[in-house]
Amino acid sequence: MARVQTGVRAVGAVLVAVLGVSLAGCSSTGGKRAEDARKAATAQGEAAVNTPNWTFGMVTHSGDGDTFWDIVQSGAKQAAVKDNIKFLYAHNAEAQQQAQLVDSYIDKKVDGIIVTLAKPAAMKGALARAKKAGIPVITVNSGSAESKEFGALTHIGQDETIAGEAVGEELNKRGKKKALCILHEQGNVGHEQRCEGAKKTFDGKMQNLYVTGTNMPDVQSSIEARLQSDKSIDSVVTLGAPFADTAVKAADSAGSKAEVATFDLNEKVAAGLKDGTLGFAVDQQPYLQGYEAVDLLWLYKYNDDVLGGGKPVLTGPQIVTKDQAAKLEEYAKRGTR
Amino acid sequence: MTATAPAPAPSPDTKTDERLLKASPLKKLMGRPELGSVVGAIAVFVFFTVTADSFLQATSLATVLYAASTLGIMAVPVALLMIGGEFDLSAGVMVTTSALISSMFSYQMTANVWVGVLVSLLVTLAIGVFNGVMLTRTDPPSFIITLGTFLMLTGMNLGFTKLISGTVSTKSIADMEGFTSAKDVFASTITIGGVDFKITILWWLGLIAVATWILLRTRVGNWIFAVGGGEDAARAVGVPVAATKIGLYMGVAFGAWISGQHLLFSYDVVQSGEGVGNELIYIIAAVIGGCLITGGYGSAVGAAVGALIFGMVSKGIVFAEWNPDWFKFFLGVMLLLATLLNHWVRKRAEATK
Numbered sequence: 001m002a003r004v005q006t007g008v009r010a011v012g013a014v015l016v017a018v019l020g021v022s023l024a025g026c027s028s029t030g031g032k033r034a035e036d037a038r039k040a041a042t043a044q045g046e047a048a049v050n051t052p053n054w055t056f057g058m059v060t061h062s063g064d065g066d067t068f069w070d071i072v073q074s075g076a077k078q079a080a081v082k083d084n085i086k087f088l089y090a091h092n093a094e095a096q097q098q099a100q101l102v103d104s105y106i107d108k109k110v111d112g113i114i115v116t117l118a119k120p121a122a123m124k125g126a127l128a129r130a131k132k133a134g135i136p137v138i139t140v141n142s143g144s145a146e147s148k149e150f151g152a153l154t155h156i157g158q159d160e161t162i163a164g165e166a167v168g169e170e171l172n173k174r175g176k177k178k179a180l181c182i183l184h185e186q187g188n189v190g191h192e193q194r195c196e197g198a199k200k201t202f203d204g205k206m207q208n209l210y211v212t213g214t215n216m217p218d219v220q221s222s223i224e225a226r227l228q229s230d231k232s233i234d235s236v237v238t239l240g241a242p243f244a245d246t247a248v249k250a251a252d253s254a255g256s257k258a259e260v261a262t263f264d265l266n267e268k269v270a271a272g273l274k275d276g277t278l279g280f281a282v283d284q285q286p287y288l289q290g291y292e293a294v295d296l297l298w299l300y301k302y303n304d305d306v307l308g309g310g311k312p313v314l315t316g317p318q319i320v321t322k323d324q325a326a327k328l329e330e331y332a333k334r335g336t337r
Numbered sequence: 338m339t340a341t342a343p344a345p346a347p348s349p350d351t352k353t354d355e356r357l358l359k360a361s362p363l364k365k366l367m368g369r370p371e372l373g374s375v376v377g378a379i380a381v382f383v384f385f386t387v388t389a390d391s392f393l394q395a396t397s398l399a400t401v402l403y404a405a406s407t408l409g410i411m412a413v414p415v416a417l418l419m420i421g422g423e424f425d426l427s428a429g430v431m432v433t434t435s436a437l438i439s440s441m442f443s444y445q446m447t448a449n450v451w452v453g454v455l456v457s458l459l460v461t462l463a464i465g466v467f468n469g470v471m472l473t474r475t476d477p478p479s480f481i482i483t484l485g486t487f488l489m490l491t492g493m494n495l496g497f498t499k500l501i502s503g504t505v506s507t508k509s510i511a512d513m514e515g516f517t518s519a520k521d522v523f524a525s526t527i528t529i530g531g532v533d534f535k536i537t538i539l540w541w542l543g544l545i546a547v548a549t550w551i552l553l554r555t556r557v558g559n560w561i562f563a564v565g566g567g568e569d570a571a572r573a574v575g576v577p578v579a580a581t582k583i584g585l586y587m588g589v590a591f592g593a594w595i596s597g598q599h600l601l602f603s604y605d606v607v608q609s610g611e612g613v614g615n616e617l618i619y620i621i622a623a624v625i626g627g628c629l630i631t632g633g634y635g636s637a638v639g640a641a642v643g644a645l646i647f648g649m650v651s652k653g654i655v656f657a658e659w660n661p662d663w664f665k666f667f668l669g670v671m672l673l674l675a676t677l678l679n680h681w682v683r684k685r686a687e688a689t690k
Contacts, residue, residue, distance in 0.1 A: 107397040121606040
């Protein structure tokens with residue numbers, strides 16, 4: 001019994017010692033403290049206007065826990081603070097559910113709605129109801145072709161085909177001959193458009209490869225297998241930032257020299273650009289999509305302004321390379337790029 | 338129970354066979370499988386009425402009912418299947434399959450939209466028959482059989498759509514003959530007192546009525562309970578087990594057909610990748626509604642109330658302006674509470690018998 005107690009005491013002493021050491025020997029880089037410092041630097045601020053506290057609701061087709069939509073939200077929230085807006089957010093990947101969420105916001109009588117049209121046909125009715133209720137709608141991210149037809153004020157986002165074309169041109173510039181386009185979501189119209197756009201402008205040969213985006217090991221093994229079976233592939237294009245790193249790993253283990261490029265940006269992609277493991281990234285600047293959507297709705301309510309003259313307002317593509325990587329890494333860390 | 342002879346008033350000193358005791362209406366009510374879910378639904382309703390300002394207005398309730406009905410149309414036949422002791426994991430994607438068949442057949446054949454709708458009904462029912470026959474003719478449990486169907490349908494939805502349309506969604510059939518009348522049947526809106534109600538609510542109520550009638554008033558209903566309660570015993574007393582199960586799978590297929598047509602006619606085009614994961618929601622709704630996972634117990638009304646709870650929670654969270662990051666958590670808490678309440682009420686009801 002006594003021995004057990006001493007044992008407990010010894011463990012306790014070790015714990016206290018470890019705790020003391022770790023408190024005294026703080027990491028001078030990274031961690032929560034660095035994050036807090038960054039947050040303090042990007043001060044949330046106060047409303048810059050004294051317009052009424054309007055409520056804007058945003059409904060996206062995002063799945064749960066998607067980093068891309070965190071950035072969109074962070075842009076929207078920053079604009080909402082500045083414009084004295086109460087900002088609401090909801091999302092559902094299933095088209096019917098997304099439409100029902102828009103219905104809920106209409107029932108709540110919000111003052112403006114921001115919505116994505118990833119599955120345009122499903123959202124048509126919801127937008128018509130918003131119009132009937134006199135609620136202005138701005139579409140973001142996807143649906144540039146349908147936005148106007150469905151009665152939205154304007155569309156803010158990237159034209160997927162144009163973004164794809166930019167990738168094809170960049171690949172030409174880099175003298176690539178054979179590329180793989182990695183589609184991580186079967187059934188996503190925007191993804192198909194990206195690869196088709198790239199195919200259109202790319203002088204070399206480009207093939208599509210479908211992988212299961214929800215299953216990373218599957219993504220890696222599929223790319224690996226393809227690169228092993230065809231050594232002449234000299235570039236891999238992924239359609240989402242999280243898959244770029246996986247593609248790099250796959251190229252490594254397949255012993256392939258293919259350069260990886262990606263659509264969209266995150267902290268890891270910025271780091272990859274910096275150390276040269278990634279060739280380039282095509283950013284559609286999600287922060288802008290959220291920020292502009294709220295700001296333009298505010299402008300419409302306040303001043304009846306509409307940007308773009310009925311044409312979509314493009315937030316991309318911006319091709320980013322090693323040159324901007326250091327700055328982008330910093331911005332990606334604070335969640336705005 | 339004989340309805341003609343009035344039951345003798347049970348006095349303490351007359352010893353009657355306890356099986357012939359006439360239960361009081363209150364006790365009978367307490368013994369109903371859906372009672373727990375009804376109490377749960379009322380609790381959820383009161384909760385959101387208090388916490389979300391705009392929850393109680395008519396338009397919001399119409400939205401909640403719509404959400405519940407799109408779920409309930411499937412939850413009711415799925416509940417019947419569960420009472421019969423089986424699962425159907427292919428129910429979610431079958432909805433998408435049904436919509437895809439209808440849309441693509443009409444478009445490719447340039448046929449009247451109604452032709453596509455009927456072809457879709459036949460094919461969807463055939464999928465149900467396939468599930469049922471596979472189950473009754475082979476040994477593996479329905480979980481495995483319908484998991485196979487689920488995977489095959491998911492793949493075929495994407496594969497066939499890409500093969501036929503060249504893209505991942507179907508082409509619009511909105512300008513084709515018969516579209517307007519089909520839309521009236523499957524996806525129209527009924528305005529009552531300035532509030533728009535979706536027609537799916539009527540389909541849902543209709544299905545509840547039919548399913549309840551089958552369960553409680555017909556011989557088939559007895560078969561369903563018997564098959565779910567004890568398959569071998571049911572077979573021994575002459576219940577057509579295989580036919581009953583195939584019929585139940587056809588019922589689920591019929592629900593999938595209605596849901597699929599609703600999707601198609603409210604959105605003109607169908608996305609081939611949708612529907613995955615919904616099968617679990619149907620099962621959850623049925624379980625909340627008092628269906629036993631092991632079969633033999635449950636009701637159609639209960640499943641409908643389960644769907645209503647689900648609709649209220651999923652939309653109530655939006656009305657209450659909660660952070661959507663916590664959505665699934667709130668949903669889980671609500672569902673757990675509803676189920677526990679349900680369980681507790683049932684236990685008490687059984688104890689007082």
